[in-house]
Amino acid sequence: SSSRALTLTQSRARLPHPPPTFPTHRRGASSSSAASPPRLRRRLLPVRAMASSGNPYAAELAAAKKAVTLAARLCKTVQQNIVHSGIQSKADKSPVTVADYGSQILVSLALMMEVSGPFSLVAEEDSEELRKDGAEEILEEITDLVNETLVDDGSYSMSFSKEGILSAIDNGKSEGGPTGRHWVLDPIDGTKGFVRGDQYAIALALLDEGKVVLGVLACPNLPLSSISNPNGSSSGDRIGALFSATIDCGAEVESLDGSPPQKISVCSIDNPVNASFFESYESAHSMHDLTSSIAEKLGVQAPPVRIDSQAKYGALARGDGAIYLRFPHKGYREKIWDHAAGSIVVTEAGGIVTDAAGSNLDFSQGRFLDLDTGIIATNTQLMPSLLKAVQDAIKEKNHAASLL
Numbered sequence: 001s002s003s004r005a006l007t008l009t010q011s012r013a014r015l016p017h018p019p020p021t022f023p024t025h026r027r028g029a030s031s032s033s034a035a036s037p038p039r040l041r042r043r044l045l046p047v048r049a050m051a052s053s054g055n056p057y058a059a060e061l062a063a064a065k066k067a068v069t070l071a072a073r074l075c076k077t078v079q080q081n082i083v084h085s086g087i088q089s090k091a092d093k094s095p096v097t098v099a100d101y102g103s104q105i106l107v108s109l110a111l112m113m114e115v116s117g118p119f120s121l122v123a124e125e126d127s128e129e130l131r132k133d134g135a136e137e138i139l140e141e142i143t144d145l146v147n148e149t150l151v152d153d154g155s156y157s158m159s160f161s162k163e164g165i166l167s168a169i170d171n172g173k174s175e176g177g178p179t180g181r182h183w184v185l186d187p188i189d190g191t192k193g194f195v196r197g198d199q200y201a202i203a204l205a206l207l208d209e210g211k212v213v214l215g216v217l218a219c220p221n222l223p224l225s226s227i228s229n230p231n232g233s234s235s236g237d238r239i240g241a242l243f244s245a246t247i248d249c250g251a252e253v254e255s256l257d258g259s260p261p262q263k264i265s266v267c268s269i270d271n272p273v274n275a276s277f278f279e280s281y282e283s284a285h286s287m288h289d290l291t292s293s294i295a296e297k298l299g300v301q302a303p304p305v306r307i308d309s310q311a312k313y314g315a316l317a318r319g320d321g322a323i324y325l326r327f328p329h330k331g332y333r334e335k336i337w338d339h340a341a342g343s344i345v346v347t348e349a350g351g352i353v354t355d356a357a358g359s360n361l362d363f364s365q366g367r368f369l370d371l372d373t374g375i376i377a378t379n380t381q382l383m384p385s386l387l388k389a390v391q392d393a394i395k396e397k398n399h400a401a402s403l404l
């Protein structure tokens with residue numbers, strides 16, 4: 001209601017740190033009002049929900065779910081258009097670019113509206129390209145798409161000006177680090193899958209004092225209950241899964257269009273013969289020859305299950321498969337937004353996520369993960385033998401390379 005509406009000036013006075021601003025105008029106002037002080041209706045979540053759930057991050061979790069669900073609405077629209085227009089076969093990358101920026105803007109907006117206190121966001125995109133000559137058309141497309149999504153969703157009665165779009169994107173420029181709270185966002189993880197019409201995820205996590213304390217993964221194309229065959233297609237299952245996890249509170253999955261959350265846990269397979277493993281669809285992202293040699297050493301019989309994005313972590317967390325292997329080619333540096341949300345979903349579901357040396361991933365070092373060789377994830381039962389197989393396979397590969 002209008003009595004609850006706060007001007008930005010009012011909400012700043014109430015908060016310990018000013019939230020980031022983006023020029024916006026209320027829907028229905030003339031375009032000249034974009035220059036007048038923006039009015040943001042800030043919805044604060046009921047404090048009661050926080051206290052009764054026993055989850056110290058309950059408010060942030062609710063905000064994160066709302067943010068990625070809103071972004072997923074935009075991404076789904078764009079992906080449908082891409083698939084229908086057959087644009088994925090052309091070199092034109094603009095639809096995915098529009099969705100990437102649009103998703104980041106909506107997540108940033110929703111977090112800002114729903115969570116009080118200092119705001120820091122480490123996100124993949126910045127506005128540099130959009131500020132260049134020749135980018136006007138794409139900027140206009142993003143602005144229209146974001147504003148249309150806001151109208152369809154109906155949660156926030158506001159619309160963005162083009163300048164507002166640019167500054168909202170730049171809210172994601174934080175460097176993260178070991179102190180304070182930082183949101184970590186991949187607005188579209190698995191862009192290759194997105195363009196192919198396959199799996200992708202909107203991945204959002206919260207770092208608190210260098211540790212991931214919360215993660216949500218919106219997977220609009222993932223079957224809700226399980227991947228029923230090796231290609232990840234469904235058998236009449238509902239499509240669209242939202243995974244979430246908060247530190248020490250477990251992991252859950254719910255439907256992206258609303259259903260009660262269900263607790264999830266990793267599988268309890270302890271014999272690798274019965275295990276299957278996930279890896280990137282793209283061989284450029286992970287060495288399929290190395291993973292195949294690891295699987296062979298371990299005695300895994302099933303062929304690899306190749307899926308784009310952090311949907312792999314979600315599927316692992318609910319026991320659709322037993323192992324996730326990721327071995328980028330030499331020289332690649334992993335980014336924190338590619339693993340923060342996925343890793344807490346797996347660990348809170350009872351799994352373990354480490355680098356190839358068996359060390360925990362360290363999200364406190366800025367935008368990159370500094371890690372040894374690759375990332376592996378599985379349950380507690382399989383981890384010791386998996387780690388041994390990984391190290392043996394790497395040794396063998398290095399030895400073979402030294403003979404060349």
Ligand SMILES: Nc1ncnc2c1ncn2[C@@H]1O[C@H](COP(=O)(O)O)[C@@H](OP(=O)(O)O)[C@H]1O
Pocket residue numbers: 186188189190191192279280281282284285286307308309310328329332335338
């Ligand atoms: N050469 C490379 N090696 C490993 N990962 C790469 C890569 N190039 C891109 N990536 C990362 O792999 C992510 C996709 O992971 P996956 O292969 O599991 O689907 C990409 O996320 P984006 O799609 O958000 O750019 C990107 O960050």
Ligand SMILES: [Mg+2]
Pocket residue numbers: 186188189190337338
């Ligand atoms: Mg990514």
